[in-house]
Amino acid sequence: MALIVQKFGGSSVADAERIQNVANIVADTYREGNDVIVVVSAQGDTTDDLIAKAEEINPRHSRREMDQLLAAGEQISISLLAMALEKLRIPVISLLGWQAGFNTSSGYTMARIKKITTDRLNSELDKNKVIIVAGFQGINKYGDVTTLGRGGSDTSAVALAAALHADKCQIFTDVEGVYTADPRKIPNARKLKEITYDEMLELATLGAQVLNNRSVEMAKKYNVELEVLSSLNPVPGTMVKEVAIMEKMLIRGVTKDADVARVSVLKLDDKPGIAFKLFDRLAAKKINVDIILQSNGRDGTKDITFTVNEANAELAKECIKDAFPNVADEDIIVDTNIAKVSVVGAGMETHPGTASRMFDALYSAGINIEMISTSEIKISVLVEKDQADRAVSAVHKEFFPED
Amino acid sequence: MALIVQKFGGSSVADAERIQNVANIVADTYREGNDVIVVVSAQGDTTDDLIAKAEEINPRHSRREMDQLLAAGEQISISLLAMALEKLRIPVISLLGWQAGFNTSSGYTMARIKKITTDRLNSELDKNKVIIVAGFQGINKYGDVTTLGRGGSDTSAVALAAALHADKCQIFTDVEGVYTADPRKIPNARKLKEITYDEMLELATLGAQVLNNRSVEMAKKYNVELEVLSSLNPVPGTMVKEVAIMEKMLIRGVTKDADVARVSVLKLDDKPGIAFKLFDRLAAKKINVDIILQSNGRDGTKDITFTVNEANAELAKECIKDAFPNVADEDIIVDTNIAKVSVVGAGMETHPGTASRMFDALYSAGINIEMISTSEIKISVLVEKDQADRAVSAVHKEFFPED
Numbered sequence: 001m002a003l004i005v006q007k008f009g010g011s012s013v014a015d016a017e018r019i020q021n022v023a024n025i026v027a028d029t030y031r032e033g034n035d036v037i038v039v040v041s042a043q044g045d046t047t048d049d050l051i052a053k054a055e056e057i058n059p060r061h062s063r064r065e066m067d068q069l070l071a072a073g074e075q076i077s078i079s080l081l082a083m084a085l086e087k088l089r090i091p092v093i094s095l096l097g098w099q100a101g102f103n104t105s106s107g108y109t110m111a112r113i114k115k116i117t118t119d120r121l122n123s124e125l126d127k128n129k130v131i132i133v134a135g136f137q138g139i140n141k142y143g144d145v146t147t148l149g150r151g152g153s154d155t156s157a158v159a160l161a162a163a164l165h166a167d168k169c170q171i172f173t174d175v176e177g178v179y180t181a182d183p184r185k186i187p188n189a190r191k192l193k194e195i196t197y198d199e200m201l202e203l204a205t206l207g208a209q210v211l212n213n214r215s216v217e218m219a220k221k222y223n224v225e226l227e228v229l230s231s232l233n234p235v236p237g238t239m240v241k242e243v244a245i246m247e248k249m250l251i252r253g254v255t256k257d258a259d260v261a262r263v264s265v266l267k268l269d270d271k272p273g274i275a276f277k278l279f280d281r282l283a284a285k286k287i288n289v290d291i292i293l294q295s296n297g298r299d300g301t302k303d304i305t306f307t308v309n310e311a312n313a314e315l316a317k318e319c320i321k322d323a324f325p326n327v328a329d330e331d332i333i334v335d336t337n338i339a340k341v342s343v344v345g346a347g348m349e350t351h352p353g354t355a356s357r358m359f360d361a362l363y364s365a366g367i368n369i370e371m372i373s374t375s376e377i378k379i380s381v382l383v384e385k386d387q388a389d390r391a392v393s394a395v396h397k398e399f400f401p402e403d
Numbered sequence: 404m405a406l407i408v409q410k411f412g413g414s415s416v417a418d419a420e421r422i423q424n425v426a427n428i429v430a431d432t433y434r435e436g437n438d439v440i441v442v443v444s445a446q447g448d449t450t451d452d453l454i455a456k457a458e459e460i461n462p463r464h465s466r467r468e469m470d471q472l473l474a475a476g477e478q479i480s481i482s483l484l485a486m487a488l489e490k491l492r493i494p495v496i497s498l499l500g501w502q503a504g505f506n507t508s509s510g511y512t513m514a515r516i517k518k519i520t521t522d523r524l525n526s527e528l529d530k531n532k533v534i535i536v537a538g539f540q541g542i543n544k545y546g547d548v549t550t551l552g553r554g555g556s557d558t559s560a561v562a563l564a565a566a567l568h569a570d571k572c573q574i575f576t577d578v579e580g581v582y583t584a585d586p587r588k589i590p591n592a593r594k595l596k597e598i599t600y601d602e603m604l605e606l607a608t609l610g611a612q613v614l615n616n617r618s619v620e621m622a623k624k625y626n627v628e629l630e631v632l633s634s635l636n637p638v639p640g641t642m643v644k645e646v647a648i649m650e651k652m653l654i655r656g657v658t659k660d661a662d663v664a665r666v667s668v669l670k671l672d673d674k675p676g677i678a679f680k681l682f683d684r685l686a687a688k689k690i691n692v693d694i695i696l697q698s699n700g701r702d703g704t705k706d707i708t709f710t711v712n713e714a715n716a717e718l719a720k721e722c723i724k725d726a727f728p729n730v731a732d733e734d735i736i737v738d739t740n741i742a743k744v745s746v747v748g749a750g751m752e753t754h755p756g757t758a759s760r761m762f763d764a765l766y767s768a769g770i771n772i773e774m775i776s777t778s779e780i781k782i783s784v785l786v787e788k789d790q791a792d793r794a795v796s797a798v799h800k801e802f803f804p805e806d
Contacts, residue, residue: 016459056419061486069482072475079472083464
């Protein structure tokens with residue numbers, strides 16, 4: 001007898017058949033004697049369809065009305081899932097974000113959960129009911145509907161698990177767990193039994209799309225045990241927790257992130273405050289900068305190179321012009337033909353040879369490394385975009401030789 | 404400067420173009436210096452689509468989850484209409500049923516409005532905002548979403564107008580007002596400038612589908628001035644109020660209701676309590692009985708004939724068998740090949756000749772009258788179903804001769 005939070009994404013509830021499938025999973029968990037709270041996203045393309053409707057009417061709509069609109073998506077999926085459970089004779093009730101007590105900040109379309117008022121939830125659990133909660137949504141202090149932004153349903157689920165001290169938070173997806181590399185591209189990628197929060201965070205940041213970063217951060221903060229598993233194939237998934245057994249693996253995974261642009265500005269005066277001037281402006285525009293490299297040029301100047309998301313490349317260029325009006329146009333270089341390949345794993349901290357093994361594997365495959373960045377549990381390199389898949393394959397083979 | 408409540412049905416907000424059209428009407432009213440509250444139904448077929456989804460998953464769903472599901476429909480339409488008004492630079496806010504303070508009884512799918520808590524509404528009006536309210540929905544004492552049943556958005560609008568002492572409640576539809584007969588069938592049907600609540604109630608009950616009955620009852624009770632008008636054609640509509648000028652018309656309209664069955668039971672013992680026995684059973688099954696006729700047969704027996712909705716005909720037959728187990732099957736007669744044609748108008752009270760003029764018109768057209776029922780402001784007759792349209796035409800011509 002445990003309290004289990006289960007989260008199902010939009011593709012898991014896309015149609016009547018899949019909703020029945022989810023209902024069966026939930027019913028099984030309930031019949032085993034557990035308290036069950038289920039968090040669901042909007043069905044399949046519902047959110048995109050609603051956004052398209054809004055864009056057609058007024059592309060410059062307020063974010064407040066957008067949240068009011070989008071919240072209808074989960075309202076539909078929770079009631080349909082509740083009906084599917086009623087069919088299985090499971091006592092059940094669906095709750096919207098505000099009914100489930102999700103109090104958020106007032107920033108529409110990207111609200112943060114401030115507090116979950118658990119009265120209603122506890123009272124329904126006391127009635128022995130399965131609770132279906134609308135993910136992604138809450139209510140602010142004005143009594144207005146808010147949404148949590150991309151991946152918000154994961155965050156809803158983890159926050160519920162934290163607030164109710166659930167024994168486990170299961171995130172159901174269309175893959176069976178967290179893999180050492182993208183299994184669609186690397187055929188012998190292995191599923192991990194366990195992974196730490198920090199490793200999961202690095203993997204998520206570096207391109208693995210299994211879990212939303214905010215939800216992992218929250219799970220780490222409140223020590224919520226996460227399990228990533230498949231809604232279609234009932235096999236054990238990957239546990240995400242504070243301390244994970246290493247299974248004799250040095251690294252947890254190899255990832256690729258093609259959404260990268262490299263921006264360089266050359267021949268800057270070599271005096272203090274230059275870097276601050278630039279990165280302060282980038283921060284003001286909310287541009288996340290990843291790898292930064294500063295090098296001295298000849299003749300008393302220096303070059304700064306950094307990477308940003310591709311969508312921010314032009315905006316970053318404007319920041320440079322703004323910070324250094326005298327820099328010549330040809331000294332600002334934006335390169336989007338680039339991808340980031342990373343290895344992640346707490347094990348590498350104590351094995352300094354990891355980097356050299358990675359570089360060696362890339363060298364053997366004839367792939368040029370354009371930039372390098374390391375942290376305690378990851379090593380990232382930039383390579384040419386069309387070499388990225390080959391790079392992942394070569395590095396994965398080095399650390400996970402074919403059986 | 405007045406407070407005006409405007410209600411738009413599902414077809415008025417069916418797509419982006421129509422939503423823009425509604426936004427223009429609302430914006431014009433606001434720019435004339437009025438406070439405006441708008442009540443909207445779900446877009447076009449949304450409600451039917453949601454019902455179909457629910458039926459596919461579980462035809463025996465709870466009504467509580469059905470209401471949770473259906474309420475998403477208006478959530479979508481209110482936010483889209485708000486966005487359209489934002490485009491016109493009108494300050495606007497959309498409110499769901501619970502946000503607008505609609506407290507209802509707890510009976511799902513057919514809740515009654517108990518009270519409107521107007522704090523939020525007044526505070527948004529104070530900010531000079533147009534308020535878009537989701538019609539058809541509210542919240543019960545458990546904090547659960549309820550819906551008001553068919554025509555519920557009309558009721559929402561009238562209730563709002565009553566609670567806020569609005570100067571007028573405008574119901575926008577796809578016709579230009581209330582007509583003396585169905586204008587699609589009777590080409591010279593005339594639009595009424597004014598009509599009383601009672602007359603409107605009779606017309607609605609007798610088949611005119613312009614306004615929902617509950618909303619008219621509520622408007623009468625709280626003396627809310629209603630106007631029925633077109634969202635597509637900006638001409639004055641029909642005012643519904645306590646006292647209406649008669650415009651020299653004896654009657655307000657001629658209607659047809661084809662959803663009628665006549666049920667007869669013959670050769671009952673002629674003793675007291677017989678009628679009670681039958682109609683008590685019909686009431687227990689919630690079968691509405693309209694016209695009732697009791698006649699003495701020969702040989703000390705009597706016959707009872709009454710009309711019900713076609714859908715209730717078989718159930719009524721069962722009630723008869725239940726009440727009078729000894730009646731022979733051939734003495735229970737159900738006739739569905741029948742329609743009710745009515746004239747409505749307060750003017751006929753003081754003009755006793757109305758009935759005879761109606762019967763004369765039908766006789767001249769060669770139409771046989773099968774049953775007659777009268778009240779202070781209406782006369783209904785039953786005729787054969789395939790003669791009903793001709794009957795309406797003949798009676799309308801009698802009271803509204805071609806110009």
